[in-house]
Amino acid sequence: MFDKIIDRKNSSCSKYDNLEQYFGKTDLDPFWVADMDFEIPPFLQEAIQKRAQHNVFGYGKQNKEIFEAIKNWMSSQHQWEINTSSISLCNGVVPAYAACIEAFSNIDDEIIVQTPVYFPLFQCIKANNRKILENPLKEDNGYYTMDLEHLKSIITPKTKMIALCSPHNPVGRVWDEKELEDLANICIENNITIISDEIHSDLIFKKFTPIASINEKIANITVTLNSPGKTFNIAGLNASYCITLNDELKNKLDEVIKQRVIGTINVFGLIAMQCAYENGTQWLESLRKYLESNIDFTIETLKNNTKIKVQKPEATYLLWLNFEKYNLSHQKIKEILLNDCKVALNDGLTFGKNGNSHFRFNVATSKNQLKKGLNKIISFNK
Ligand SMILES: Cc1ncc(COP(=O)(O)O)c(C=O)c1O
Known part of the structure; x- marks a missing residue:
């Protein structure tokens, strides 16, 4: 195949x-x-072709089955039990990032990134007039870890968010639960919101832990971004979602998603996301x-x-x-x-x-x- x-x-x-x-x-x-x-x-080809043959492409509907499919995927793949009410749809992980930046920080605030990292993030932070606070990863013979001591030393009152890449593109790390917990504890102490980009979390060769699944305190400060785009090779359909267990954070995020009009996924994206998660x-x-x-x-x-x-x-x-x-x-x-x-x-x-x-x-x-x-x-x- x-x-x-x-x-x-x-x-x-x-x-x-x-x-x-x-x-x-x-x-x-x-x-x-x-x-x-x-x-x-093949099952996804069939579903998309069937919809294409319908020949009417008016506005799509966000069926409750899509939310169920995401919830079940999180449970079966990552042993993470969530409610469908914690899910917000969005037309891409990068647009969702931009929405988080607007929702959880102000102009001139600092956002932590751990380099080397997926580069559109830099653009996204700068375009929204926030500052990049760089916490370079530590490297030992090609194996990368987070430098938490350095991180503690650079945080200021202006540091409002961390863009966590988990698993990490490009260094390929699946962060261990302990590493994630140590990072999250620093964020809790400093009122820093964690935006965890977990788009690569299905393509794993060891156990992956969604950071928000570790405990309630961490879930409370975290927004998780994900998508079937990488997993099923449908990135061009622009279907993604955010999982936010803290209602206050979710309301803020949903407000920005609404303002920026980025919560509408096209009909093919909607069908593909549901079908992929139900059968994949x-x-x-x-x-x-x-x-x-x-x-x-x-x-x-x-x-x-x-x-x-x-x-x-x-x-x-x-x-x-x-x-x-x-x-x-x-x-x-x-x-x-x-x-x-x-x-x-x-x-x-x-x-x-x-x-x-x-x-x-x-x-x-x-x-x-x-x-x-x-x-x-x-x-x-x-
Ligand atoms: C870590 C990471 N986040 C986000 C994206 C892009 O997500 P989207 O296409 O849903 O905006 C990519 C694509 O390469 C990626 O590697």
Whole structure:
């Protein structure tokens, strides 16, 4: 199923059709944007095609079944029991972030981000006239942890929110319960709202804990953002949701979602989200196996043929490649990847200063396409 090669060119997709715009050339194999080259599950294809054949695309309705499907997914996948009344729908995790920024902070307030991290966050914070308070992750031989001592030292009365990425893109960490609890306790002490972006939480290779499921005190200061977008490769349908157990926070957030008019998901997104969560368990298990075998194959190949350092991610299909052993400037590494290897990877510096010498490699593709890309990467600096 995942071995099938699909020509995605000219399908209005960012990963293949935006190469010229982002890299200035088109002769590249793309391993950048965080979506997958796989077809969506057959049951989902059927549901979407059935709806498409209806040929009337008026306004959608948020059925109660959608909320039930989300609640049940949280329970079955993450052993987190929530009420449907804690769910707010939104047309993307990034728009939900923007809404949280507006709801839980004021202009000039500080928002903590732990770099290297998913970069649209920076843009979102700046565009809303808030300040980025950077708490770089600690790195030990490619394994990243949160620097909580540093975090305590930089918090000021203006620090109102933390944008937690859990699991963490791009370093692939699934934070342990203890790490999350220690972080949350600092936030509780300092009146900091936690926005936990858990969009990668289904693509895991070890146990994942939603931070708000740890205890009531933590749930009280947390908004969780999630979506079936990554899991089922439907990011382009813009269906996401927020889970907020504290009513006061939820009311504030809902107010902003309403003001910004971002709570309306298109009919395909609504149908896909419900259908994926109702039927997706088995498909997801096969996907995880395929992704893990791609990850293992990539790590083995890079280890045996290059000086690139890489840790096995605990979640996601994104590998954080470290080229520092080549002793080349970041710019030079970038040029070789583009001009000699002819592959499009994400530039590590876009994730923060500590992304120097790093590039993010997306392995969610067929084995054949992956092998082609790896053959190009192992020609690096030869
Ligand atoms: C951590 C993280 N959050 C959010 C998103 C995007 O979410 P959405 O497409 O729902 O805005 C991505 C996509 O790569 C991501 O990696």
